[in-house]
Amino acid sequence: MSTSKQKIYWFCQFFGWFLLTMVEYLAYLLQDGFDINVLYLAIANIFLGITLTHLYRLMIRRWNWVRLPFFRLAPRVLLSVLVMASIMTMLNLPIDRLLVPQRMVEEPWLLIGYIMSFGKTMLAWVLSYTAYHYVEENRNAEIERILLKTSIRETEAKVLRSQLNPHFVFNALNSIRALVYENPTKAQLSITQLSSLLRNSLLADRRKTVELREEIKTVEDYLALEKVRYEERLACQINLDSRTLFWQVPPMMLQTLVENAIKHGVSTAIGGGFVEVQSTIVADKLHISIRNTGVLGDKEASGGFGLANTAQRLELLYGPEATFRIFQEEDHYDGPVVCAEITIPTQSEGIFRREKVKNGEL
Structure with a gap:
């Protein structure tokens, strides 16, 4: 990846997770007032989200998932979203039970609700990133095919002349x-x-x-x-x-x-x-x-x-x-x-x- 693309990637990572987490924190702040522990949890969520999605990026690049056909890529993407959402839930659910116990009583399907909430966020990130690289990989592959064909034809021409x-x-x-x-x-x-x-x-x-x-x-x-x-x-x-x-x-x-x-x-x-x-x-x-x-x-x-x-x-x-x-x-x-x-x-x-x-x- 070029230096300019790396800068754009990290800017989107920090800005995206910061914006998403701060919106949720401000909603809590307006309703329940300031709590330093909730702020710490928000900051932890920012870095955890960046870490999980960056690990996902390294994984798909390491195993070239974007080169897989769609029917093999889709299950891997959904499983990754489920795993990342579950990790976010395991961090946030126990802490929320301590910080805002009054909200836990009103939620009958608490665990599933947390996983679905974090899952939507992870799915949006994963789909955006995977779709971008899937299109870019196909475009690069097409360019490589054109260059390879051109190179072969020029090699033949060199042999001939x-x-x-x-x-x-x-x-x-x-x-x-x-x-x-x-x-x-x-x-x-x-x-x-x-x-x-x-x-x-x-x-x-x-x-x-x-x-x-x-x-x-x-x-x-x-x-x-x-x-x-x-x-x-x-x-x-x-x-x-x-x-x-x-x-x-x-x-x-x-x-x-x-x-x-x-x-x-x-x-x-x-x-x-x-x-x-x-x-x-x-x-x-x-x-x-x-x-x-x-x-x-x-x-x-x-x-x-x-x-x-x-x-x-x-x-x-x-x-x-x-x-x-x-x-x-x-x-x-x-x-x-x-x-x-x-x-x-x-x-x-x-x-x-x-x-x-x-x-x-x-």
Whole structure:
């Protein structure tokens, strides 16, 4: 419990019990006059009430009663009220017999009357305190579920954007090895490109977004390395609207989609194929498309981990206005084409969505 909540709790304890007891004492004072012993009893009741209710608070916090379902919580609350009311009765009844014996004669159900009187007070306190913490516990549990879900999704996104396909790395190294003797200059360039690609992959989990031009540089390095392997079987084209170069996009996302395009499209086509990346701005939204030769298979349509996580990463960063879809275009004269489309709203709409969830703003 925070310091401010502790102060409020103790203020309510002392003020509530003091006010309740003093009202009863003033009623006695107006009727029977001043009696120092009755005043002492009133003060004792204040501290006894605070002690009993504080022990109840420690008990429900120790055993997490507020996490119990209602049908298990209710009997425990009623039993606690009965016990506390009985303790208050055991203190007050014998003393009242000595201080105001004339009142005892007129009460046939004295014991039950005392227990019910103190029980109403205890029940009001217990219900108020338990209901408050029951609601607060449910709210905290809901926030924890949201944060846990967000954390899981971001962990998946980190795994996705920080890992390159190991088969690609092995193939790239084999291709570079073949170039060492045939074309040393090109081999050196390929090593530089692979090094840059690996560095960006390792740094990706430290950044939520990067500029589109930086992400495209990663894509260009990736395509250049694949070009060494596929040679003339792979045709690449990147067309970017200059207005989109500084837009923020999730790191390694486009590289993952381009890799998917080559793996499921170009590599399976008998004569090879093409990969085309385009960007533009329509209605203040960034639109990116990755087109490639190929037929959309069941695995791609259902979206494996990579494709499904692309949509989750976009929603996590930018909210529901960001979209991702992959579909089969109508047949072209040069063969079937698969298209993956990404739409990202303006940065201010949702780039810090996760931080808002953490701070309880969403």
